[in-house]
Amino acid sequence: MDDMLRADFLRYVAQTSPEPIGIEIERAQGAWLYARGGRRYLDFISGIGVANLGHAHPAVLAAIRTQAERYLHVMVYGEYVLEAQVALARRLAHLLPAGLEQVYFTNSGAEAIEGALKTARKRTGRAAFVAFDGAYHGDTTGALALAGNPAFRAPFQPLTGPVRHLPYGETDALGAIDSSVAAVVIEPVQAESGVRIPSIEFMQALRARCTQTGALLIFDEVLTGLGRTGRLFALEHFGVTPDIIVLAKALGGGLPLGAFCASQSLLAVLAHDPPLGHITTFGGHPLSCAAGLAALETLIGQGLPERAARVGDAIIERLAQQAGPGVAAIRGIGLLIGIELESAELTRSLVAKCIESGVIVNWTLNCDRVVRLAPPLTIGDKEVDFALHAIGRSLNELCAGHGR
């Protein structure tokens, strides 16, 4: 990296960790990031679940250009009729299960979670929320209150509450959901806790308990939505329809966009008593919606969710074959895959070695023994080979280094 630029990065841009990856990105194309100085890196995390079509997809770029020529921001969300917004909302409504036919657009995932929490409080008149151990829903104070890792909540108390945290995937614990609960917020697959996949029985019992107690069920599909798990929406794996689904990350095709979708009657609570009680200046930006619609049409047109299921299964099989000492488990669904290692040290070292070898992978926030793989859904065979060789080689070297 250019020394001066790196120094200014550290000096002028607020830092989120003591050890940023710090690769200076020149450009990105398909599954590859091109760094200054000529090195390239395979993006095996899709910019953390955003680049489901890879980077700089031509259909998305064309939609951005066309929209940019027409107009950018014109008015606070909800006032004017913006064709790109309407078209994306209509398309989502037709793709989602019945009962999720209206969309409120936001700028980000956390903001969409906040909107969903407010909707639940207003609709039910109740205060409490239920969330799960290991959960990650974003870093605004409402979303953070739901976080399943107490270490991230502790420095920022008091957060929105009360929130009860239940063990993820344990049906016996669902009795704690009662008539004081406005909403239960859950990821249908938890990524940040090390890629945890609950049973169909658990999800169906959760749906039944929410219906019984009048608590709204909110699915956070910020990461799992839009093909990542091998279905367009992860809810399809469980045969469960939530009262609200939250989307973001890949929704904007690489531009910032989030959404919470619910029935028309549920979202109507945001439009009165008082009117304009939940608004946003940039949420549902026409540029993001145009990019998002192009991305969604491409995703569906090319059958990428089905492709993610096939390619994901093949990667899991190959990882399982090559897993040796140091690897405790391999699990995943579609192209959201976790390699569980025997120690946090090994995890950190594997991530560093893979990056040195030109493959970007990362660990998960709430489980320091899992390396997460989440490549673009368009990833090619040669790129998969490249990544699996790098992972295998790195693991062999590390485990040899540990005297195994």
Ligand SMILES: Cc1ncc(COP(=O)(O)O)c(C=O)c1O
């Ligand atoms: C499951 C989940 N929910 C919510 C969020 C928050 O989204 P954002 O970073 O866009 O606020 C994330 C971000 O990683 C996420 O993975």
